Amino acid sequence: MIKQTLLALACSISLLxxxxxxxxxxxxxxxxxxxxxxxxxxxxxxxxxxxSKGLLNSYMNVFYTNGNxxxxxxxxxxxxxxxxxxxNFDGTGIGMRYVGYxxxxxxxxxxxxxxxxxxxxxxxxxxxxxxxYDNMLDGMKIVLRPIKGVTVKGVYGYQRFAFQEGKxxxxxxxxRGIDGEVHLNQAFPSLKKSKLDIRLGGSFVSKFQxxxxxxxxxxxxxxxxxxxxxxRYGKFTLxxxxxxxxxxxxQDNDYIYNYGHAAVFxxxxxxxxxxxxxxxxSVDNMSYRSDRTKQLQNVLINYLPSMNKTHTYNLVTSxxxxxxxxxxxxxxxxxxxxTIKRGSKIGGKYGTSINVNYSTAxxxxxxxxxINPLDSTGVTYTTGLFAMSDSLYWSDxxxxxxxxxxxxxxxxxxxxxxxxxxDVATVAKTKxxxxxxIFVVEAGFKFxxxxxxxxxxxxxxxxxxxxxxxxxxxxxxxxxxxxxxxWATVLLEYTINSHWFVSAMDQIxxxxxxxxxxxxPYLTVGYxxxxxxxxxxxxxxxxxxxxxxxxxxxxxxxxxLTLSFTQSF
Amino acid sequence: xxKIGLLLFVFTLVVGVNAQEKRHTLPKKxxxxxxxxxxxxxEVNTGNFGFDGPVIISFWATWCSPCKRELNTxxxxxxxxxxxxxxxxxxxxxxxxxxxxxxxxxxxxxGWEYLVLxxxxxDFKRAMGVNNVPHTFLLDTDGNIVYSHNNYAPGDxxxxxxxxxxLKAEE
Numbered sequence: 001m002i003k004q005t006l007l008a009l010a011c012s013i014s015l016l017x018x019x020x021x022x023x024x025x026x027x028x029x030x031x032x033x034x035x036x037x038x039x040x041x042x043x044x045x046x047x048x049x050x051x052s053k054g055l056l057n058s059y060m061n062v063f064y065t066n067g068n069x070x071x072x073x074x075x076x077x078x079x080x081x082x083x084x085x086x087x088n089f090d091g092t093g094i095g096m097r098y099v100g101y102x103x104x105x106x107x108x109x110x111x112x113x114x115x116x117x118x119x120x121x122x123x124x125x126x127x128x129x130x131x132x133y134d135n136m137l138d139g140m141k142i143v144l145r146p147i148k149g150v151t152v153k154g155v156y157g158y159q160r161f162a163f164q165e166g167k168x169x170x171x172x173x174x175x176r177g178i179d180g181e182v183h184l185n186q187a188f189p190s191l192k193k194s195k196l197d198i199r200l201g202g203s204f205v206s207k208f209q210x211x212x213x214x215x216x217x218x219x220x221x222x223x224x225x226x227x228x229x230x231x232r233y234g235k236f237t238l239x240x241x242x243x244x245x246x247x248x249x250x251q252d253n254d255y256i257y258n259y260g261h262a263a264v265f266x267x268x269x270x271x272x273x274x275x276x277x278x279x280x281x282s283v284d285n286m287s288y289r290s291d292r293t294k295q296l297q298n299v300l301i302n303y304l305p306s307m308n309k310t311h312t313y314n315l316v317t318s319x320x321x322x323x324x325x326x327x328x329x330x331x332x333x334x335x336x337x338x339t340i341k342r343g344s345k346i347g348g349k350y351g352t353s354i355n356v357n358y359s360t361a362x363x364x365x366x367x368x369x370x371i372n373p374l375d376s377t378g379v380t381y382t383t384g385l386f387a388m389s390d391s392l393y394w395s396d397x398x399x400x401x402x403x404x405x406x407x408x409x410x411x412x413x414x415x416x417x418x419x420x421x422x423d424v425a426t427v428a429k430t431k432x433x434x435x436x437x438i439f440v441v442e443a444g445f446k447f448x449x450x451x452x453x454x455x456x457x458x459x460x461x462x463x464x465x466x467x468x469x470x471x472x473x474x475x476x477x478x479x480x481x482x483x484x485x486x487w488a489t490v491l492l493e494y495t496i497n498s499h500w501f502v503s504a505m506d507q508i509x510x511x512x513x514x515x516x517x518x519x520x521p522y523l524t525v526g527y528x529x530x531x532x533x534x535x536x537x538x539x540x541x542x543x544x545x546x547x548x549x550x551x552x553x554x555x556x557x558x559x560x561l562t563l564s565f566t567q568s569f
Numbered sequence: 570x571x572k573i574g575l576l577l578f579v580f581t582l583v584v585g586v587n588a589q590e591k592r593h594t595l596p597k598k599x600x601x602x603x604x605x606x607x608x609x610x611x612e613v614n615t616g617n618f619g620f621d622g623p624v625i626i627s628f629w630a631t632w633c634s635p636c637k638r639e640l641n642t643x644x645x646x647x648x649x650x651x652x653x654x655x656x657x658x659x660x661x662x663x664x665x666x667x668x669x670x671x672x673x674x675x676x677x678x679x680g681w682e683y684l685v686l687x688x689x690x691x692d693f694k695r696a697m698g699v700n701n702v703p704h705t706f707l708l709d710t711d712g713n714i715v716y717s718h719n720n721y722a723p724g725d726x727x728x729x730x731x732x733x734x735x736l737k738a739e740e
Contacts, residue, residue: 027598027599029598029696029697029698030698031699031700033700061698063601063696063698065601065602102602107604114690115690120666120689120690124690126690127695145604148612149612183610183611183612185610186611186612197609197610199610232609232610235677237673264666268673268674270673270674270676270677270678271677272677272680273678275673275677275678277670277671277674279670303666305665305666305667307667308667309632309671310631310668311632312632312634337678338678339679353678353679444638444723446723446724450722450723450725450727452722452723452724495722495723495724498724498725498728501722528718528719528720530718530719531698531704531717531718531719532719533700533701533719533720566701566719567700568698568700568719569698
């Protein structure tokens with residue numbers, strides 16, 4: 001009897017203990033995302049039905065921190081992968097895991113990690129799960145902060161190349177790197193009050209891969225190194241980075257022995273109501289991978305940002321987008337943002353903002369005059385910083401005007417003129433330049449009880465060619481549109497309350513060779529509660545950055561049902 | 570004796586469950602600690618912003634229209650929110666190198682008075698379990714996450730403000 005009471009008491013105490021325990025067991029955080037597709041065959045838009053009919057992508061991140069200790073892992077599952085996802089994702093298993101220790105001075109990680117040196121021209125390990133991009137490093141990373149304003153980083157590891165049968169597959173080459181940065185105004189107290197703000201940095205990255213080629217003598221260790229500078233004086237900013245890459249014969253550059261370089265410069269000025277930024281980029285022979293035989297988006301060590309605006313309207317993003325050319329390009333960009341004052345005659349009650357952007361890219365200028373093709377150096381041309389040829393890769397002029405008329409109504413007008421060299425940055429089965437003009441009208445309405453509506457009308461018109469494939473005017477007799485011809489999009493999005501929304505979209509392909517309009521209707525219903533989000537969509541869909549219900553995500557082309565679930569915790 | 574024992578057991582169970590429930594309504598989940606740069610080049614640790622009042626963390630990007638809509642809407646209300654609750658908004662841009670340079674231009678052009686941090690490689694985004702932008706978190710004065718919302722539709726700012734007032738009332 002006494003024993004039983006004692007037992008009950010002991011039980012109770014231990015239960016109480018659990019109940020009252022302070023949360024000293026550390027913190028778990030993370031997120032999960034799951035996308036299911038059931039796809040139909042659709043010959044009209046060229047969509048196939050996968051053999052399994054159903055497709056499922058899922059991943060879940062779990063991060064644990066307790067004081068200075070940290071650990072984390074990601075479980076991934078592709079059963080099989082959704083359409084458009086890269087082919088090297090397959091199975092269920094652990095795709096990322098690490099342990100680490102961090103305090104104010106040191107931050108050390110063992111296992112998987114992501115990292116970026118400077119603007120990424122020498123090294124950037126990152127992920128974009130929506131795109132299916134993951135070039136994380138597996139190994140060791142250390143970050144030291146000896147004094148305020150000084151950061152030193154070291155990384156050493158194998159890159160993730162693929163995820164096969166639920167296991168990480170590494171690239172065959174190893175990546176090592178060191179990076180240092182000093183913010184002078186934080187590091188030196190005497191400069192704290194200086195109006196000129198200076199940050200200096202430098203990095204050295206090296207990869208090692210065995211020479212597995214019987215015909216060539218390949219460099220097994222390839223370095224990439226350079227420096228960067230960020231200056232700010234009041235409202236002016238100026239920054240730049242220059243990286244040089246050693247001889248790196250690869251599949252990308254047809255096994256030439258040229259050095260490569262990448263440089264990016266930005267100058268900006270901004271104050272309330274006005275901002276301007278000018279950018280320039282020079283890249284030559286700068287594809288840098290931990291496996292010289294790989295292509296596409298695989299095992300890239302560095303990141304070369306494409307110098308153009310990231311657009312959001314679907315006809316602008318999904319049809320003729322431009323991707324960066326790692327083998328070489330000389331590019332420029334200018335952007336101005338101006339807000340016409342509130343309360344002024346032209347600006348209206350809430351002001352009107354105008355955004356103008358222009359970007360262009362050319363093939364780098366290359367000279368072979370001093371090259372003897374018979375010598376054994378393997379150097380096939382000479383070039384210089386910002387050397388330019390007259391071969392156009394890309395040009396994009398766009399203007400965007402936004403005005404809020406009242407609490408209940410706002411309007412956006414946008415125009416885009418784009419030229420894409422499809423022989424270089426191939427996106428369609430057509431030759432030469434694709435020129436497009438795009439017009440967009442977007443209207444937002446707010447009603448009572450948190451109800452709101454958004455309407456988008458977009459149209460894209462492409463250039464015409466005559467029967468001899470010569471460019472001709474838009475209205476000329478016998479003129480045929482390039483690629484698939486002209487497009488229009490109608491989108492209606494209705495927010496019922498803070499939980500529910502519905503949207504209906506149709507993308508119409510008209511002005512094509514057959515003169516037959518092809519519709520792409522797409523319906524979405526979504527439910528949001530806190531950090532849980534559920535959506536169900538049905539219809540035809542084009543590839544591109546897709547924005548519905550307040551969230552943007554890149555998605556591939558399909559016809560069928562898509563269910564998606566995201567949760568943060 | 571047996572009865573007393575049983576009674577004791579049930580009693581402590583109830584207390585224990587109550588304690589659990591209390592913990593459930595007040596989850597002690599701290600904001601992740603990551604070192605980021607603000608748009609003036611100063612390093613900021615997200616685990617310790619050093620503000621007196623509550624903090625709103627809003628993940629956004631220059632290419633995300635709903636994000637900009639949310640932050641521009643709050644911008645009009647921000648002075649009143651600050652006066653009433655002492656809140657500070659931290660706008661974390663997930664723009665990468667491609668569009669990072671237009672962040673200061675956009676922020677200054679719009680006259681935002683937020684603390685704007687740059688997360689070009691997604692370190693803070695990953696640590697906070699953010700799937701998509703916009704994603705907004707509300708932190709109490711001790712840095713505990715008390716509310717989060719993924720999405721923006723007009724009117725959501727009112728709900729955020731209600732949670733902010735609730736937080737203020739508790740303190």
